Amino acid sequence: MHERRRPHHLLLTSEGRAVQHGWWPNEAVARDKCRRWIGSVGTMATPARHPH
Known part of the structure; x- marks a missing residue:
């Protein structure tokens, strides 16, 4: 299936x-868009990763 x-x-x-x-069909494209959008408007802080 x-x-x-x-x-x-x-x-x-x-x-x-x-x-x-x-909306994008794959994660790699969505992540690239995110980097490009943030780069076009300035920098944003990256959230800290918390251990699970």
Whole structure:
């Protein structure tokens, strides 16, 4: 059986307001968009990773 992939949703906010929004068919494309969007508007702090 073929597994159906879900699209990846990206919502970029600034000061609580949506700035960019989109859906992409694969994670690599969504991550690239995120890097490009953040680079186009400045830098944003990366959240700290917490151990599980």
